Amino acid sequence: xxxxxxxxxxxxxxxxxxxxxxxxxxxxxxxxxxxxxxxxxxxxxxxxxxxxxxxxxxxxxxxxxxxxxxxxxxxxxxxxxxxxxxxxxxxxxxxxxxxxxxxxxxxxxxxxxxxxxxxxxxxxxxxxxxxxxxxxxxxxxxxxxxxxxxxxxxxxxxxxxxxxxxxxxxxxxxxxxxxxxxxxxxxxxxxxxxxxxxxxxxxxxxxxxxxxxxxxxxxxxxxxxxxxxxxxxxxxxxxxxxxxxxxxxxxxxxxxxxxxxxxxxxxxxxxxxxxxxxxxxxxxxxxxxxx
Amino acid sequence: xxxxxxxxxxxxxxxxxxxxxxxxxxxxxxxxxxxxxxxxxxxxxxxxxxxxxxxxxxxxxxxxxxxxxxxxxxxxxxxxxxxxxxxxxxxxxxxxxxxxxxxxxxxxxxxxxxxxxxxxxxxxxxxxxxxxxxxxxxxxxxxxxxxxxxxxxxxxxxxxxxxxxxxxxxxxxxxxxxxxxxxxxxxxxxxxxxxxxxxxxxxxxxxxxxxxxxxxxxxxxxxxxxxxxxxxxxxxxxxxxxxxxxxxxxxxxxxxxxxxxxxxxxxxxxxxxxxxxxxxxxxxxxxxxxxxxxxxxxxxxxxxxxxxxxxxxxxxxxxxxxxxxxxxxxxxxxxxxxxxxxxxxxxxxxxxxxxxxxxxxxxxxxxxxxxxxxx
Numbered sequence: 005x006x007x008x009x010x011x012x013x014x015x016x017x018x019x020x021x022x023x024x025x026x027x028x029x030x031x032x033x034x035x036x037x038x039x040x041x042x043x044x045x046x047x048x049x050x051x052x053x054x055x056x057x058x059x060x061x062x063x064x065x066x067x068x069x070x071x072x073x074x075x076x077x078x079x080x081x082x083x084x085x086x087x088x089x090x091x092x093x094x095x096x097x098x099x100x101x102x103x104x105x106x107x108x109x110x111x112x113x114x115x116x117x118x119x120x121x122x123x124x125x126x127x128x129x130x131x132x133x134x135x136x137x138x139x140x141x142x143x144x145x146x147x148x149x150x151x152x153x154x155x156x157x158x159x160x161x162x163x164x165x166x167x168x169x170x171x172x173x174x175x176x177x178x179x180x181x182x183x184x185x186x187x188x189x190x191x192x193x194x195x196x197x198x199x200x201x202x203x204x205x206x207x208x209x210x211x212x213x214x215x216x217x218x219x220x221x222x223x224x225x226x227x228x229x230x231x232x233x234x235x236x237x238x239x240x241x242x243x244x245x246x247x248x249x250x251x252x253x254x255x256x257x258x259x260x261x262x263x264x265x266x267x268x269x270x271x272x273x274x275x276x277x278x279x280x281x282x283x284x285x286x287x288x289x290x291x292x293x294x295x
Numbered sequence: 296x297x298x299x300x301x302x303x304x305x306x307x308x309x310x311x312x313x314x315x316x317x318x319x320x321x322x323x324x325x326x327x328x329x330x331x332x333x334x335x336x337x338x339x340x341x342x343x344x345x346x347x348x349x350x351x352x353x354x355x356x357x358x359x360x361x362x363x364x365x366x367x368x369x370x371x372x373x374x375x376x377x378x379x380x381x382x383x384x385x386x387x388x389x390x391x392x393x394x395x396x397x398x399x400x401x402x403x404x405x406x407x408x409x410x411x412x413x414x415x416x417x418x419x420x421x422x423x424x425x426x427x428x429x430x431x432x433x434x435x436x437x438x439x440x441x442x443x444x445x446x447x448x449x450x451x452x453x454x455x456x457x458x459x460x461x462x463x464x465x466x467x468x469x470x471x472x473x474x475x476x477x478x479x480x481x482x483x484x485x486x487x488x489x490x491x492x493x494x495x496x497x498x499x500x501x502x503x504x505x506x507x508x509x510x511x512x513x514x515x516x517x518x519x520x521x522x523x524x525x526x527x528x529x530x531x532x533x534x535x536x537x538x539x540x541x542x543x544x545x546x547x548x549x550x551x552x553x554x555x556x557x558x559x560x561x562x563x564x565x566x567x568x569x570x571x572x573x574x575x576x577x578x579x580x581x582x583x584x585x586x587x588x589x590x591x592x593x594x595x596x597x598x599x600x601x602x603x604x605x606x607x608x609x610x611x612x613x614x615x616x617x618x619x620x621x622x623x624x625x626x627x628x629x630x631x632x633x634x635x636x637x638x639x640x641x642x643x644x645x646x647x648x649x650x651x652x653x654x655x656x657x658x659x660x661x662x663x664x665x666x667x668x669x670x
Contacts, residue, residue, distance in 0.1 A: 015335065015345075035345040039331045043350075050355065052570070080445025084459075092458040099470070109466060143446065179355070180574035189321040192331075193352030234568055236602065277598060 007128075011068060012041045018067075025063040026210045027056070028203060036194035037064060043192065046152050046173035048183075051196035054240015056207075057176040058135055060196070065131040068172060074133045075119040077140035083147060087157055089116040110161040120151055127155070127171035137187075138177040145184050152190055199241070201228045207241060208248050215248045223248040226265070226293035227272070235278045247272040265290045303329055306343075309368045313351065316364055324351050340369060356389060387565050388528040388549070428506060431649040432514040439515060440580050440608060440656040441482040454479030485608055487511060487518040487655075488575050490566075492585030493550065494524045494557035500615055501553075503645050504584050509534045509542050511652075519575045523562035523585075524552040529572070559585060560595030567602050580655050581607040584642055586614050593628035604635035612662075613642025613651060623670050624662075636662040 012018050018041075019034035029037070037060075040047035049057045065072035075086055095109045117125070123132040134148065151157065152173065156166040175191065177183060199207065205224040209217055227244045239247070250268035259267060266286065273279050282289075310325040331346035344365060353361040449457060454477035464472050489511060491504045508520045512534040522528045528550045536542040547553075567573045581603055589596050604610045612632075616622050618641050624633050633639065639662040641647045659665075 031341070032345055032348060035335070035342075036349040039327075039334065039346065039349050042334050043327055043330055045327065048352070078445075082446060090459065090462065092462050095462055096465075099465075109462075141446070179571050181571055185319050185321075188352050189319070189324050191352065192327070192349045194349055195355045195358070234564055236567065277602075 008041055008068075012038050014038065021067045022063055025066050027059065027063040028199070028207045028210065029060070030199070030203065033060065033194055033196060036192050040174075040192040041068075041172060044170040046175055046191045048175045048177065048188065048191035048193045049196055050177045050179050050193070052198070052238065052240065053178055054242045055196045055198060056241055057196060058133065061131065061133040061135075061174040061176065064172065064174065065133075068131060070129050070131045070172070071126075072133055073119045073123050073130050074135060076135045077137050077144065079139060079141055081140050081144050084118070086118055086120050086144070086147065087151075088118050088121045088159060090114055091116050115159075121157055121165070123171045123173075124155065124157055124165055124167045127167040127169040130171060132171055132173045134173065134175045136178060137175050138180045138183065142184065145187055149184070149186055149190070152187075198228075198231060201225050204228070204241065204244060208245050211245045212248045212252075215252050219248055219252060222265075222290075222293040223251070226289050229289050229293065230273070230282065233282070235273070235281065236275045237273075237278060239272050243272050243274075261294065262287065262290050306332060309347070309365070310351065312364055312368055313353075313361070316360065318351070318353055318357070318361070320351055343369065387569065388526065388551070427645050427649060428510045431507075431653065432510045434653055435511065435514040436484070436516065438653040438656060439487055440485045442485050442578065442608075444480050444483040447478045447480045450477050450479045453477065484516045486575060486579035487515050487652075488579045488581045488607075489518065489520045490563070490581070490583045490585075491520065491522045492524065492557065492559065492583070493522045493553055493555075495554045496557060496586055496588050497584075497615070498554050500584070500642070503648075505534075505543050505546060506539070507645060507648055507652075509539055509546075513537065519579075521566065521572075522550050522552075523559060523566075524550075525555045525558050525562070526552045527562045527565045527572075528552075557585075557588060557590050559587070559589050560593065560597075560599055563599035563603065564595055567599060573606065576603055576606045578606075578608050581610045582652065582655075583610070583612045584648070585612065586616050587612065587626065587629050587632070589628045593631055596628055597631045600632045600635045604637075609637045609655065610635060611638035611640065611651070611655070612636050613638075613640050613648060615641075615643040617641040618643030618647070624666050633663050633666065638662050639666060 011021070015031065015034045015038040018038045019029050019031070022029045022034065022037075036047060036049075039045070049060060051057055061074075062072055090110075091114045095114050098107055098109060098114070115121075119132065123130045137145070137148070154166070155170060156164055158164045175187075198204075201221075201224040204227065205217075205221040208215060208220040208223055212220065215223075223244055227239055227247070231238045247265075247268055250271045251264045254264040254267055255261060269279065269282075269286070273282060306328055307325055310320045310328065313320050327350040328347055331350050332343055335342040335346055337343050337346070347365065348361075447454075449460070457476040457478040460476040461472060464476065489508055491501070491508060493501050493504075497504075508530070511518045512520060512531060518531070519529070520531045520534060522530055530546040530549055533546040533549050534542045536545065567576075587596075600610070614622075617639065624630060624639060629639075638651070638659060640651050642651075
C-alpha cells in the first residue's frame with residue numbers, strides 16, 4: 005500500500021506523472037485514476053473511439069512501473085480465452101509417457117495462463133486492461149463481475165486462487181451498448197470527452213513527432229470544427245495527431261500550407277461519405293483554423 | 296466509524312436525492328463517495344464534484360441533470376431546469392437513461408405538451424386484435440432470422456470434439472472414453488430493430504404499431520424499438536412491462552413528438568451518429584414502419600438508408616400505402632431508396648405486418664426486382 009501511496013499521493017501528482025509520460029489528462033481523469041488506485045476499485049473509462057482510453061491504460065501501467073496485461077474483448081469471448089486453459093495435448097502426452105508412474109496432470113506445466121490468471125498471480129507488477137468490454141456479450145460481463153469483486157478465480161481441478169493484493173484494473177468501452185449496472189457500480193467511472201482546442205493542441209504538440217506549435221493549434225481548431233458536424237465517424241485525437249504529422253511531412257515535401265492540409269485529409273476522415281460531405285466547406289475550415 | 300460526521304450525512308443525502316431523481320446509486324457507491332471525498336481532502340467543492348462523478352457514475356447522457364442536482368444540493372442553486380439542446384439538431388432520447396418505475400418523475404417539470412401526448416394515446420382504444428397478436432407472439436421466437444452463435448455449448452451428438460471434457464473423462468476412466476463429448480455453436484436469434492414513424496401522416500397506424508412493438512419486445516429474444524418523427528426516441532425499456540396498457544401508456548408518455556412532422560432522414564442520421572444505437576442495426580433485421588413521405592428533400596433519408604442497409608442483415612420498409620393495388624414506389628424519395636431496400640411491403644394492417652415479420656427468415660427477392668416487375 006505504501007508503494008501505491010507514494011506513487012499517487014494526490015490527483016495533481018497523478019496528472020504530473022501522466023504528463024511525464026506525455027499524456028495530458030484533465031482534472032476529472034486524474035481524479036478518477038487517483039481514486040481508482042487508492043480505493044482499489046477498477047477504473048471504467050468510456051468515450052468515443054480515439055479519445056485515448058487505451059492509451060490512458062498504457063501510461064498508467066508505465067507510471068506504476070507495471071506490466072500491462074491486455075485482454076481484448078470480442079463477441080463470444082469466454083473463460084478459456086480470459087481465465088486459463090489446460091494444454092490438453094501435453095497432458096495426453098504426459099499420461100502416455102508416465103506409463104505406470106503416477107502423474108499430476110493438473111500441474112502448473114499444463115496450465116496455460118490467460119490474462120486474468122496472469123494478473124492474479126502478479127497483482128503488484130501488472131495492470132489489467134480489459135479493452136472494449138462493450139464488444140463482449142452479457143455472459144462474459146457476468147464472468148468478469150465475479151473476478152472484479154473478489155479478485156479470485158476458481159479452477160475446479162485446483163481450487164480457488166485469490167490475488168495477494170488488489171491489482172489495478174482498467175476497463176474501456178465505446179458505449180456501443182449499455183453495460184450492466186452491476187458492473188458500473190463496482191467501478192470508478194470516467195467519461196472521456198473530446199478535449200477543448202487548447203488541450204488538444206498540447207496533446208498534438210506532445211505526441212506528434214516534428215510539428216510546429218502553430219500547426220498543432222491550427223489542427224486542433226480545424227478538428228474541433230469538423231467534429232461539430234454530423235459525420236459517420238468523427239475524427240478522434242489519434243487521427244488529429246496523424247493529420248498534423250502528415251501535413252507537416254507534405255509541407256516539407258514542398259506543398260504550401262493550406263494545400264498540405266487538404267492533401268493529408270485521408271488520415272483524418274476515413275469515410276467516403278464524410279469526405280463528400282466535408283468537401284465543399286473544407287477550404288473554409290482550414291482557412292479559419294489557420295487565421 | 297459508528298457515528299457519521301454531519302458532512303457525511305450531507306453527502307449521503309445527495310446520493311438519496313440522486314436516487315429520487317431516477318439515478319441508480321448503489322450503497323457501495325455511496326461508500327466509495329465518502330472514502331473518495333476523504334482521500335481527496337476535500338480541499339474544494341470541485342473535489343467533491345469530481346469524486347461524485349467518478350464514484351456515482353452517472354450516465355453520460357444524464358450529466359446535465361446530474362450537474363443541476365449537484366448545484367442544487369451543494370450550492371443551494373434553485374434553478375433545476377435542464378439545459379435545452381439546440382433546436383436544429385434532431386433530439387435523441389434514450390428510454391434506458393431513467394429506470395422504468397420513475398420514468399415520469401424527472402420530466403414532470405416540462406408539463407403541458409407531454410401530458411397531452413399521453414392523453415392522445417389514451418383516447419385511442421384497441422379492440423379485437425388480441426388474438427392476432429397472441430398468435431404472433433407465440434410464433435415469433437422460432438420465426439425470426441437466426442445466426443450461428445460465437446459461443447459454443449455442450450452437446451451429446453453432433454459437433455466438434457470437446458477436448459476439455461474428453462480429457463477429464465479419460466483421466467476419470469483411466470484412458471477409456473466410451474463416448475467422446477462434443478461441443479457445438481448453437482443458433483441464436485438475430486437482433487430485430489423496429490423503427491416506427493409516428494408523424495402525423497401515420498397517425499391512424501401508430502396505435503397498431505405500438506401494440507406490435509410491445510408484443511415483439513415481450514416475445515423476441517433481442518429486439519430494439521425506436522420511434523422516429525421530428526425526434527428519435529428509444530422506447531424499448533418502456534415497453535418491457537408485461538401489462539400491455541401500462542407499457543403503452545409509459546411509452547406514450549415518454550415520446551414527445553406524437554403526430555408531428557416527418558423528418559425521417561435527420562432522425563435516422565441521428566440514430567446512426569450514436570455508436571451505441573448504430574450497433575443495434577449491425578447484423579440485425581431492420582424494419583421501418585413508415586409511409587416514406589419525407590418533408591423537404593430526401594437526400595438525407597437516402598444517405599441514412601444506404602448506411603443502414605450496409606449494416607443491416609435485412610432492411611425492410613413497410614408502408615401503409617402499399618395496401619392499394621395501384622401503389623407503385625414512384626415518389627422521388629421511395630425511388631431513391633428502393634435500391635437499398637430488401638423489402639418494400641404492405642404495412643397497412645396488423646395482419647399484414649405480423650405475416651411479414653414472421654416471414655423475415657425466409658429469403659425473398661430484392662424489393663427493386665419485385666417492383667420493377669410490377670410496373
